[in-house]
Amino acid sequence: MKNLMKKIVVSIVGLSMVVMMVPGIAQGLTAEELQAQIATLTAQLATLQAQLTALTGTPAAAACTFARALYPGVSGADVQCLQQYLNGAGFALAASGVGSAGNETQYFGSLTQAAVKKWQDANGVVYGAYGGYFGPVSQAKYVALGGAVTPVTPVTPTGGAEGGIFATINSSPASGAEVYVGTTGKAVAAVDVKAIGDIVVNRLDLNFSKRPWLYVTSVTVTDGTTSKTVSVTQAGTSEVTVGSSYLFRIDGLNISIPKDTTKTLTVTVDAVSALPGTETSTDVALTFAADCIRATDGVGLSQYAPTAALAARTITMKEGDTAALEVTANVDNPEDRPVIVSDTATTAGVVLLKADVKAKNKDAILRTVEVTDDASGTISVLYLYDGDTLLSSTSSLGIAGSSTLADINLTIPKDTTKTLTVKADLYKTDGKYAEGATTTMILNAGKDGFAAEDATTFAAATVTGSDVTSGTAYLYTKAPSLTLASTEINIVGDTSASTSMAASGKIKINVTANGGDIYIPVYNATAASSGVMASATGDVASTTLTQTFNSNADNGTSELVPWLVKSGTTKWFEVSGNIDMCTILGQSHFDRLALDWIKWGTTVATAVTPANTWTWGLTDFKTSDIYLKICE
Numbered sequence: 001m002k003n004l005m006k007k008i009v010v011s012i013v014g015l016s017m018v019v020m021m022v023p024g025i026a027q028g029l030t031a032e033e034l035q036a037q038i039a040t041l042t043a044q045l046a047t048l049q050a051q052l053t054a055l056t057g058t059p060a061a062a063a064c065t066f067a068r069a070l071y072p073g074v075s076g077a078d079v080q081c082l083q084q085y086l087n088g089a090g091f092a093l094a095a096s097g098v099g100s101a102g103n104e105t106q107y108f109g110s111l112t113q114a115a116v117k118k119w120q121d122a123n124g125v126v127y128g129a130y131g132g133y134f135g136p137v138s139q140a141k142y143v144a145l146g147g148a149v150t151p152v153t154p155v156t157p158t159g160g161a162e163g164g165i166f167a168t169i170n171s172s173p174a175s176g177a178e179v180y181v182g183t184t185g186k187a188v189a190a191v192d193v194k195a196i197g198d199i200v201v202n203r204l205d206l207n208f209s210k211r212p213w214l215y216v217t218s219v220t221v222t223d224g225t226t227s228k229t230v231s232v233t234q235a236g237t238s239e240v241t242v243g244s245s246y247l248f249r250i251d252g253l254n255i256s257i258p259k260d261t262t263k264t265l266t267v268t269v270d271a272v273s274a275l276p277g278t279e280t281s282t283d284v285a286l287t288f289a290a291d292c293i294r295a296t297d298g299v300g301l302s303q304y305a306p307t308a309a310l311a312a313r314t315i316t317m318k319e320g321d322t323a324a325l326e327v328t329a330n331v332d333n334p335e336d337r338p339v340i341v342s343d344t345a346t347t348a349g350v351v352l353l354k355a356d357v358k359a360k361n362k363d364a365i366l367r368t369v370e371v372t373d374d375a376s377g378t379i380s381v382l383y384l385y386d387g388d389t390l391l392s393s394t395s396s397l398g399i400a401g402s403s404t405l406a407d408i409n410l411t412i413p414k415d416t417t418k419t420l421t422v423k424a425d426l427y428k429t430d431g432k433y434a435e436g437a438t439t440t441m442i443l444n445a446g447k448d449g450f451a452a453e454d455a456t457t458f459a460a461a462t463v464t465g466s467d468v469t470s471g472t473a474y475l476y477t478k479a480p481s482l483t484l485a486s487t488e489i490n491i492v493g494d495t496s497a498s499t500s501m502a503a504s505g506k507i508k509i510n511v512t513a514n515g516g517d518i519y520i521p522v523y524n525a526t527a528a529s530s531g532v533m534a535s536a537t538g539d540v541a542s543t544t545l546t547q548t549f550n551s552n553a554d555n556g557t558s559e560l561v562p563w564l565v566k567s568g569t570t571k572w573f574e575v576s577g578n579i580d581m582c583t584i585l586g587q588s589h590f591d592r593l594a595l596d597w598i599k600w601g602t603t604v605a606t607a608v609t610p611a612n613t614w615t616w617g618l619t620d621f622k623t624s625d626i627y628l629k630i631c632e
Contacts, residue, residue, distance in 0.1 A: 064078060064082060064084075064085055065081075066134075069134065070112075070133075070134040071132075072109065072110070072112075072132075075106045075108065079107060082108075082112065082134060083115075085142075086115045086116065087100070087101040087104065091115045091118045091119045093112060093114075094111055098111075113131075116133070117131040119138075120132070123141055124141075124251040124252070125138050125141050126236065126237060126238040126247050126248060126249040128239070128247040129240050136235065141235070157198040157199060157256060160298045161197045161297070161298040161299065163198060164196035165193055165201075165303050165305040166193070166196070166305055166306070167191050167192065167288065167306040168194075168306070169189075170191060170192050170266075173313070175312070175314045177313070177314075178318055179215075179271050179315055179317050179318065180271065180320050181272060181274055181317075181318070181320060182271060182273055184270045185220070185268050186268055188267055188313060188315045189266075189267045190266040192262050193257060193265060194257075194262040195261055195262075196259070196260075197297055197298060198256070198257070198258055198297070199295040199296065200257070201254075201255040201263075202254065202296055203250065203252075203294040204221055204253060204293055204294075205247055205250075205293075206267065206288070206292070207240070207287040207289045208246045208285070208286060209244055209285035209287075210285075211234070212246055213232045214272065214275075215282070215284055216269040216270060216271055216272065217232060218230060218232055218270045219232055219250060219267060221250050221255075221266070221267055232248060236248070236249075271317065275318075280318070280319040282316070282317050283314050283316050283317075284314070284315045284316075285313070286312065286314075290306060290307060290308050291305070321361040322361065322460070322461060323361050324359070324361050324462045325366070325412075326357070326360055327355055327450055327465035327468060328466060329356070329469075330354035330419050332354050333355070333468060334352065334353065334354070334471050335470075335471035336472045336474070336616040336617035337471060337473060337481075338479040338480070338481060339441075339473045339474065340477065340515040341475050342429070342477070343428055345428050346425050346426065347428070349383075349423050350424050350473075351422075352373075352424050352443040352470055353421070353470045354421050354422075355419070355422075355468040356418070357418050357450065358415070359413060359414050359415065360414070363411060363413050363414050363455035364452045364453065364454065365410065365412075365453045365455050366408050366409070366410040366418075366451075366452045367406070367407075367409065367453060368449075368450075368451045369420070369449060369450055371405070371444065372444045373401040374440075374441065374442050378427055378439065379424045379427075380395065381393055382394050383405075383422070383423045383424070386410060391405070391409075391410055392407055393405070405422075422443060426475070440474055440475065441472070442469060442470055442471075443473075445467065446467045447465050447466060450463050471617070472616065476515065477602075478513070478514065478515040478517070479518070480565065480614070481514055482509055482511060482598065482614070482618075483509065483510045483512075484508075484620060485572055487507050487622065487623040489504070491503055492578070502578060502580050503579045503628060504576070504578050505592070505593035505623045506593070506623075507534060507621060507622070508572055509532075509573055509574075509595070509598075509621065510570050510571070511553075512568075512570040513570075517566050517567050517602065518564075518565045519564055519565075519600060519601045519604055520553070520556075520573070520598065521599060521610055522549070522559055523575075530549075530599070531563065531599050531600070531607075532549060532573055532575050532597070532599075533547075533575075533595075534547060535593075536592070536594075537622075545593075546577065547578075548575075549574070549575055550573075550574045551571060551572060551573040552572055554566070559608065561604075562604060562607040562608065577593045579593070579628070591625065592622055592623050592624065592625050592626065594618075595621035595622065596615070596618075597613055597614060597615045598613075599612065599613045
């Protein structure tokens with residue numbers, strides 16, 4: 001009997017769909033033949049319905065054709081068919097009397113409205129303020145079900161205790177999320193739900209200020225573990241207020257929240273592939289309205305939250321901005337440093353500048369980069385690299401040092417950063433880098449000198465960020481390089497005393513000779529020609545400092561016999577200083593020992609009267625601060 005009932009139900013549904021489709025498939029029939037075929041099918045349907053009623057005692061769900069919206073006050077055969085469908089589908093208008101099975105009428109009254117609303121709730125039909133209205137959305141659901149009903153049964157938590165929920169807006173994501181066409185999984189809003197007693201969240205209603213199906217293809221609600229994704233369609237959306245309020249329901253969430261626990265329900269969207277009409281950007285407000293969240297407690301009661309609408313979240317839907325570039329200095333952009341150049345051949349591949357270039361909004365194509373140097377006449381060829389890949393080069397250096405690296409054609413994907421390196425070949429000295437007349441070079445890549453295009457539309461990309469300027473390159477044929485080896489500073493005397501009148505500090509540096517031998521003058525406490533000089537710096541500039549000097553370099557026996565660091569070797573130099581506070585009565589302050597300079601020459605003669613002085617890039621060549629108390 002069970003199989004027979006199943007066959008009858010399937011036959012009823014199948015015949016119902018055939019009856020509804022006959023006008024579309026019988027185009028070759030005459031009117032009389034068509035009417036006869038419909039009559040035959042209708043008779044077969046009635047017979048099957050009667051058989052099912054005889055077997056079960058319950059009328060079968062009716063198959064109806066709707067050509068209009070049905071609502072309270074209208075009447076007609078379609079209303080009666082709707083009543084028969086509802087009674088047969090388990091949503092009886094009445095147990096007996098008017099509206100009950102077998103006593104259906106052609107009038108849409110309060111009984112019909114109540115039964116429609118129960119059917120809508122069971123089947124996830126979003127109706128907004130129009131509960132019980134059987135319009136296009138409900139009729140689309142009816143057709144989709146094919147006369148069969150799949151009720152959505154709320155999950156009830158175990159435990160059997162009555163509960164409740166509270167809902168508040170989560171600060172992340174903030175209002176103003178930008179969603180570009182084609183974007184998937186973009187978080188646009190979130191709500192925190194706190195459980196009073198164990199509860200299960202079954203449903204979430206979202207209110208959109210514009211027709212959501214024009215902007216998003218699907219909506220996902222997730223607590224991080226459980227997720228539900230629903231396609232956004234016109235048929236699945238309820239128009240509450242034409243043009244300004246649209247209700248979209250996500251049913252069957254089944255997200256469990258234990259007692260006294262808060263979970264964050266995050267809403268993400270997948271965007272359409274193109275915005276409607278000529279729109280390129282539009283704002284859509286998303287609101288969690290009052291009672292938009294429905295949960296079931298332990299005794300099966302429905303609980304709703306929030307009690308009032310939460311703060312709206314604005315979603316900016318964008319067709320896609322033109323690509324943009326953001327230019328910043330790379331962390332390895334050269335600082336002040338010596339650069340050794342050859343006096344016999346071109347010096348190749350000197351790194352002059354490093355810049356980070358990030359594509360934003362869309363993929364971008366970098367076309368040209370303009371750079372400026374302040375030592376025009378020393379550069380032979382400029383090169384631009386992406387890693388080890390040569391992008392562009394030029395030997396046509398512009399007037400006043402301005403040069404353009406063209407035909408780069410580097411595609412930078414959206415949200416990707418490329419580190420670009422500018423290198424140069426420098427002419428051999430030929431008198432350009434005479435000792436005692438130091439030549440310097442600073443390279444600048446202004447952000448406005450970067451030209452790029454959108455990789456899709458080829459529109460000019462906007463450029464933001466900052467100009468990138470290198471540190472000074474000091475060009476020498478021979479020069480030392482410095483590294484800090486160690487520092488120390490200590491109180492002189494009893495540290496437990498009420499006064500600390502003096503301190504002793506040391507700074508030790510390593511000096512490497514590059515390009516040839518380097519001569520450094522012996523320390524002279526009073527002469528400006530001293531090879532290495534430090535000073536006491538701090539809150540009071542007039543602190544007295546007494547210095548001594550030591551090194552493991554060769555020679556260094558007198559002012560006329562300087563220290564020698566042979567080409568390619570490294571020697572250490574140490575300056576010691578005693579800081580005396582007693583010359584500054586009545587003051588206490590922090591003090592430190594800091595390196596002021598190192599002077600050198602490339603011969604004994606040019607070291608005795610130093611030709612070169614290094615005062616740049618010594619910021620970190622200092623001891624830590626020490627606190628000196630009042631001298632009594």
